[in-house]
Amino acid sequence: MRVATCKLGAWDVTSEGRGMKFSRRDLLVWGAGAAAGLMVTPVPWKVLDDVSIWSQNWSWIPQPGRGPVEVKSSFCTLCPQGCGLRVRMAAGWPVGVAGLKTHPLSQGAMCPLAFGAHQLNWHPQRLKVVRHKADQSTWQAAQAEFANACKEGPVMVIDGYPGRAASSVLESFAQKHGGQYRVVLGAEARSLAPYEAWSGAPVSALGYDVGHANTILSFGAPLLDGWGMPGQFTRLWAERAAGLSDPQLRMIQAESSLSRTAARAWQWVQIREGSEFALASGLARALMEQNLVPAHGPVPFMSIAEAAGRCGISADAITELARVIVAHRPTLVIARDENPAVAALNVVLGNVGVPGGIVRKSKEDRRIHTADRDISNTRALLIDASVPWDFVPRTDAEVFRFAAWDGGSSNADWLLPAPGFLESETDVPSAPASAIESYGIAIKLVKATSDVRSAAEFVANLEPSLVSAEKIIRQRCQDLWQKRAGVVHGQEITPVAKFASAQKLEEELRRGSVWVGEGLPQGGFHCELKEWPADVAAPGAGDWTSEWSVPVLPALASKLHVESNLRERPRRRNA
Amino acid sequence: MSARYGMVIDLDRCTGCGSCMMACAAESNVPALPQASPRTGITPMLVRKVSNGKEGNRRREAFIPIMCMQCEHDTPCVKVCPQQAVEVDKATGIVMQMPQRCLGCRYCMTACPYHARYFNWWDPAWPAGMEKSLNPGVAVRMRGVVEKCNLCHGRLHAAKEKAAADGKREIDPADYVPACVEACPTGAIHFGNFADANDPAAKEARSPEAFRLLARLGTEPKVYYKSKERWVRELAESKSANSSEVQHG
Numbered sequence: 099m100r101v102a103t104c105k106l107g108a109w110d111v112t113s114e115g116r117g118m119k120f121s122r123r124d125l126l127v128w129g130a131g132a133a134a135g136l137m138v139t140p141v142p143w144k145v146l147d148d149v150s151i152w153s154q155n156w157s158w159i160p161q162p163g164r165g166p167v168e169v170k171s172s173f174c175t176l177c178p179q180g181c182g183l184r185v186r187m188a189a190g191w192p193v194g195v196a197g198l199k200t201h202p203l204s205q206g207a208m209c210p211l212a213f214g215a216h217q218l219n220w221h222p223q224r225l226k227v228v229r230h231k232a233d234q235s236t237w238q239a240a241q242a243e244f245a246n247a248c249k250e251g252p253v254m255v256i257d258g259y260p261g262r263a264a265s266s267v268l269e270s271f272a273q274k275h276g277g278q279y280r281v282v283l284g285a286e287a288r289s290l291a292p293y294e295a296w297s298g299a300p301v302s303a304l305g306y307d308v309g310h311a312n313t314i315l316s317f318g319a320p321l322l323d324g325w326g327m328p329g330q331f332t333r334l335w336a337e338r339a340a341g342l343s344d345p346q347l348r349m350i351q352a353e354s355s356l357s358r359t360a361a362r363a364w365q366w367v368q369i370r371e372g373s374e375f376a377l378a379s380g381l382a383r384a385l386m387e388q389n390l391v392p393a394h395g396p397v398p399f400m401s402i403a404e405a406a407g408r409c410g411i412s413a414d415a416i417t418e419l420a421r422v423i424v425a426h427r428p429t430l431v432i433a434r435d436e437n438p439a440v441a442a443l444n445v446v447l448g449n450v451g452v453p454g455g456i457v458r459k460s461k462e463d464r465r466i467h468t469a470d471r472d473i474s475n476t477r478a479l480l481i482d483a484s485v486p487w488d489f490v491p492r493t494d495a496e497v498f499r500f501a502a503w504d505g506g507s508s509n510a511d512w513l514l515p516a517p518g519f520l521e522s523e524t525d526v527p528s529a530p531a532s533a534i535e536s537y538g539i540a541i542k543l544v545k546a547t548s549d550v551r552s553a554a555e556f557v558a559n560l561e562p563s564l565v566s567a568e569k570i571i572r573q574r575c576q577d578l579w580q581k582r583a584g585v586v587h588g589q590e591i592t593p594v595a596k597f598a599s600a601q602k603l604e605e606e607l608r609r610g611s612v613w614v615g616e617g618l619p620q621g622g623f624h625c626e627l628k629e630w631p632a633d634v635a636a637p638g639a640g641d642w643t644s645e646w647s648v649p650v651l652p653a654l655a656s657k658l659h660v661e662s663n664l665r666e667r668p669r670r671r672n673a
Numbered sequence: 674m675s676a677r678y679g680m681v682i683d684l685d686r687c688t689g690c691g692s693c694m695m696a697c698a699a700e701s702n703v704p705a706l707p708q709a710s711p712r713t714g715i716t717p718m719l720v721r722k723v724s725n726g727k728e729g730n731r732r733r734e735a736f737i738p739i740m741c742m743q744c745e746h747d748t749p750c751v752k753v754c755p756q757q758a759v760e761v762d763k764a765t766g767i768v769m770q771m772p773q774r775c776l777g778c779r780y781c782m783t784a785c786p787y788h789a790r791y792f793n794w795w796d797p798a799w800p801a802g803m804e805k806s807l808n809p810g811v812a813v814r815m816r817g818v819v820e821k822c823n824l825c826h827g828r829l830h831a832a833k834e835k836a837a838a839d840g841k842r843e844i845d846p847a848d849y850v851p852a853c854v855e856a857c858p859t860g861a862i863h864f865g866n867f868a869d870a871n872d873p874a875a876k877e878a879r880s881p882e883a884f885r886l887l888a889r890l891g892t893e894p895k896v897y898y899k900s901k902e903r904w905v906r907e908l909a910e911s912k913s914a915n916s917s918e919v920q921h922g
Binding site: 150158192193196207213220324328335340356362657658665 | 721734806
């Protein structure tokens with residue numbers, strides 16, 4: 099057997115009996131050829147690329163799911179504003195959320211938090227099981243306990259999103275058991291409460307007609323930062339006011355600090371914190387003394403000088419502001435929260451029941467009662483998942499609280515897992531404080547990953563005679579169709595009268611279209627102000643998440659307040 | 674026909690809400706990691722607050738969204754990348770970042786005059802199950818590579834696929850809208866093809882109120898800003914335009 103032999107400078111290789119000499123020169127030529135070949139062959143670069151790709155795609159790195167992609171129209175039901183949504187779904191899961199441009203009110207805009215809403219269902223604080231105090235329990239145990247409580251004494255049901263079909267179920271249940279139905283309203287709706295007291299029209303039927311106003315005087319309302327339906331005012335402001343020195347829409351912000359709204363306002367009036375009552379009174383007095391409004395109604399007891407002192411601005415500034423707000427009418431005054439003096443300023447300006455003022459959007463005449471935090475003489479308290487987590491009642495009653503996410507410190511005896519984002523069907527009534535009546539249906543788009551139930555389903559199980567939310571939605575569609583009023587905004591704008599049947603109308607609404615009413619003729623609605631309101635302690639300003647009723651924020655919200663300095667850290671939220 | 678995609682951002686319309694930041698992060702599959710900070714987090718679209726430096730009623734504030742400016746001339750990040758992981762796409766004008774080639778040296782981050790590049794300090798991670806909510810049009814990037822805005826290139830691909838399926842060579846402009854543009858509630862961000870002189874965004878870029886940040890560097894960014902307020906326009910040449918809150922007297 100022959101073997102290869104190696105010598106210094108030459109390499110004798112034998113193969114099958116034939117000799118081949120590989121010289122030192124050959125080695126050098128081979129080396130040079132290989133080096134030159136490497137320069138032109140793509141192989142090493144391709145290998146380098148592939149190694150990079152392999153090393154960046156380890157099995158433990160999460161990868162997006164694969165599957166058919168489709169786009170669905172729906173509504174955001176995380177707060178009562180009900181903005182239109184365009185949800186991109188892949189393999190049956192939502193993978194992106196954007197505003198729905200065909201929605202006539204939200205016009206494709208949403209609050210920043212909604213862009214991460216599709217990730218909320220997997221939030222680590224998602225409530226997946228029934229909890230009784232600190233222990234895990236079952237739906238059967240919760241239901242049995244609630245049924246016992248209903249037999250032993252009165253119950254109270256608290257709702258944070260009134261007007262839905264589910265709300266009707268909850269209200270009917272409370273009435274059948276001799277209990278009470280109460281609601282927790284957001285700041286915009288609360289700011290309309292004085293008009294309810296002075297006119298008799300319920301808050302749910304009232305709205306701010308911002309679309310027809312030429313001047314808006316805001317007393318700290320975050321008009322450009324989450325007030326109302328985000329798209330409704332911001333779009334209007336962008337088209338009629340942004341950057342213009344003499345805008346069609348003059349937005350004046352009276353606030354103690356330079357908020358986002360104040361920063362972009364036509365005029366920022368810096369007043370002392372908590373002096374909104376004084377400014378409203380001083381302005382009303384100035385309007386009357388300068389004969390800028392017809393002399394009617396009660397005169398504020400506070401003089402302009404006194405008001406100026408409390409606001410930290412000059413009396414001349416108040417008088418000048420009074421002239422400015424009537425120079426470009428209609429002028430709409432908006433309070434941040436319930437503030438009777440600010441509401442009274444609208445009455446003084448004659449801005450009630452007129453376009454560009456406080457208007458009545460529907461014939462709804464049933465007043466709803468708001469919930470107090472102190473609740474007594476009640477055996478059991480059932481809190482719907484729509485109630486803001488910050489609402490923690492002080493009560494001896496046994497508390498059954500529905501929630502999709504556990505925000506902690508709820509003091510509830512029972513925590514019951516509710517459907518999360520787009521995990522249940524619900525109807526979407528008119529947005530609070532909007533001047534336009536609307537109705538939509540948000541269908542169930544996402545399958546729940548745990549055993550969740552809504553409060554309406556829970557009480558319907560106990561009381562089978564209750565009409566289900568689904569039937570109520572069907573009935574509401576039937577009512578809309580029979581009235582033959584309004585139009586439906588979908589891919590096209592279709593008058594209700596053109597729908598062949600109520601079923602066709604319902605099908606269209608279930609596709610994410612929205613019904614919009616024609617509005618009521620104004621004039622029949624007015625407020626009677628017998629005396630100038632007394633000063634009341636106005637609630638303090640919330641932070642930028644205060645109208646977000648969900649106890650947790652989407653994980654991506656950390657981009658706004660942790661990974662950048664754009665926004666301050668929310669006070670009470672679990673990001 | 675090659676395009677030159679860019680943006681004009683009307684700062685008078687920007688309210689600093691942050692919708693563009695949220696939409697960008699969701700679209701790009703950027704994770705929200707608890708250990709991230711303003712220095713280490715990934716925010717390809719970052720809105721900064723600026724002020725005129727005055728106090729009381731004379732104080733004015735504005736918000737400036739900062740992202741990759743898509744520099745066209747002597748693109749600083751392209752020039753310094755030793756891996757050819759950054760290049761200006763001649764067909765679109767978009768400055769492309771190829772994470773597969775990036776070795777994480779971060780020269781590009783240092784070179785970028787706008788501080789619009791971010792480094793992946795950690796493996797991307799989401800709470801259990803949340804990976805189902807990731808955008809299938811964008812791959813998840815690994816630890817150790819640099820990230821930036823690529824004008825939602827995944828959406829451009831989707832628009833091209835749709836055009837090809839319809840038998841067209843050119844995309845419908847309505848099919849290619851970056852996430853931040855779509856999300857802006859005031860319509861402050863106008864996106865378009867600057868190669869087309871009749872494009873509305875291109876027309877806006879030529880308006881007297883339009884300006885570019887650090888234009889003196891000559892990198893020809895394709896992101897323009899617009900404001901009627903002089904103090905805001907003057908900020909464009911500020912040497913401190915990247916601080917979190919810029920004051921300008």
